[in-house]
Amino acid sequence: MRDPGTAAVLSAVIPGLGQIYNGQILWAVVWFIIAPGLWIGTGGLPIAQLVLPVVKPEAYLPVHWDGLWGAFNAGVPQPYSDPALENFLAQSQVRLVRPVQYMDKWRLDRDSVRPIDNGAVKHALGFK
DSSP states (O other), X not given: OOOHHHHHHHHHHSTTXXXXXXXXXXXXXXXXXXXXXXXXXXXXXXXXXXXXXHHOOSEEXXXXXXXXXXXXXXXXXXXXXXXXXXXXXXXTTOEEOOOOSTTOEEEEOSSOXXXXXXXXXXXXXXXX
16 A cells, blocks of 8 residues: 555545555545535645536535544534635535534435434433
8 A cells, every 4th residue: 555644635535536546456446436416625726726516416425523633532523614615516516415523424325315213322421
């Protein structure tokens, strides 16, 4: 395996890219088949402007890092907000799947991506 940090960053930009970097072509193909409808990533508007024309997702689930470097058990300190990115997504007709709290759980199926209750795990971790 090559540098796992580089693979993680590549996968955060485009799911499957980290697997290609690591030579895991089969896993990359799986990600390219599974992920076209949903882009899970980070990087704000500059990355979205590069990725959206290539990936063409129906929905975007941002990795919400706010507060991660503080006390984890305090949870997400503020709601996800990135007005420039939100405008770009709306103009591109890409639905924003807004994260609420650490340990949010989502289900991706052929119709959409939707939240699933993960209250027991959140409660066990002390999140609201």
